[in-house]
Amino acid sequence: MGPIYSASGYDITPLSPERVKELAANLAPEEYRITQKAGTEPAFCGNLLDNHKDGVYVCIVCGLPLFASAHKFDSGSGWPSFTRELDPAHVVRKEDRSVGMKRVEIDCARCDAHLGHVFDDGPRPTGERHCLNSASLRFLEKGQPVPPESAPVKTEIAYFAGGCFWGVQHYFTKGPGVLDAISGYMQGSTENPTYKQVCTDKTGHAETVKVVFDPSRITYRRLLEAFFKMHDPTQAGGQGPDIGSQYRSGIWTANEAQKREAEAFIREQTELKRYPRKIVTLVEPAKTFYPAEEYHQDYIVKNGAFCHVANPW
Numbered sequence: 001m002g003p004i005y006s007a008s009g010y011d012i013t014p015l016s017p018e019r020v021k022e023l024a025a026n027l028a029p030e031e032y033r034i035t036q037k038a039g040t041e042p043a044f045c046g047n048l049l050d051n052h053k054d055g056v057y058v059c060i061v062c063g064l065p066l067f068a069s070a071h072k073f074d075s076g077s078g079w080p081s082f083t084r085e086l087d088p089a090h091v092v093r094k095e096d097r098s099v100g101m102k103r104v105e106i107d108c109a110r111c112d113a114h115l116g117h118v119f120d121d122g123p124r125p126t127g128e129r130h131c132l133n134s135a136s137l138r139f140l141e142k143g144q145p146v147p148p149e150s151a152p153v154k155t156e157i158a159y160f161a162g163g164c165f166w167g168v169q170h171y172f173t174k175g176p177g178v179l180d181a182i183s184g185y186m187q188g189s190t191e192n193p194t195y196k197q198v199c200t201d202k203t204g205h206a207e208t209v210k211v212v213f214d215p216s217r218i219t220y221r222r223l224l225e226a227f228f229k230m231h232d233p234t235q236a237g238g239q240g241p242d243i244g245s246q247y248r249s250g251i252w253t254a255n256e257a258q259k260r261e262a263e264a265f266i267r268e269q270t271e272l273k274r275y276p277r278k279i280v281t282l283v284e285p286a287k288t289f290y291p292a293e294e295y296h297q298d299y300i301v302k303n304g305a306f307c308h309v310a311n312p313w
Helices: 017-024 029-037 165-172 220-230 256-271 299-303
Strands: 055-059 065-068 091-096 103-108 114-119 129-132 137-141 156-162 178-186 206-213 249-253 282-285
Touching: 017 029, 029 114, 065 137, 091 114, 156 165, 156 220, 165 178, 165 206, 165 220, 165 299, 206 249, 220 256, 249 256, 256 282
Parallel strands: 249 282
Antiparallel strands: 055 065, 055 137, 091 103, 103 114, 114 129, 156 206, 156 249, 178 206
8 A cells, every 4th residue: 555645745654563663662761651552641740731832743753743833722631732633634533441431532643652632622613622641742843944754745736627627636636646636727817716607618717636746656747647548638628528618628837847748748649649639738837726616626426426537547
């Protein structure tokens, strides 16, 4: 299985037991007891309880960012408390009945280190109190160097328009090294267009998918290859049964390197006579990307809809 990424761009692939053991060997006794044996530090004794500096709180074992100072509050409980996680995917919730009552334990998603518990007596907007052990965390103050294990993956962005964005978005999410794929609108003249406006064919927008990817795992060329397998790059004025300029075929390039590679790829496909008709896919500098309405995101997964787009992987 390949790497797993969070929506905020971090590698949250579970570490092997051997790697966790290696990292845990560097912990202080109290840090080890709490993170590896699900211990709890005494109330009002943690060194991060009264920390009010701006920054992030990372796992003491593997360094994954877990909580942000912006969500920290004084709960009066004696332990550092937060209204929410930095990213929900970074923290795993488990049922805990170890003290004779039902509680929700929270652990690091990457190394399974015990962090504390979450309760439903917190303030708005979440109503939750994430109650943490200081010994399970390390604080990284804003502006200070971030170690590699606490840094997000260095990503790049690509934009593709290939007819209805439902299928294009669906299959791009399955690409190895693709962190996220978002349906939206690009290359038009209207700011913040709605789906209804785009459907009039008067705003100039094309249904587009924004692809966030890890270039160390998947190349821009591989994305181009997948895109050309997903749709018919020789169909002008639409795609499959969807007719209109909003469904045009296009590659909206984020930089000159992408422009050169996209144009070279199209020339290559033409010279190799990969298609019986002329390729009409447009290559243009990317304009503003406007995310589509929420009901369009992951539409095929949510609704089980069928799409004419082919699986390129």
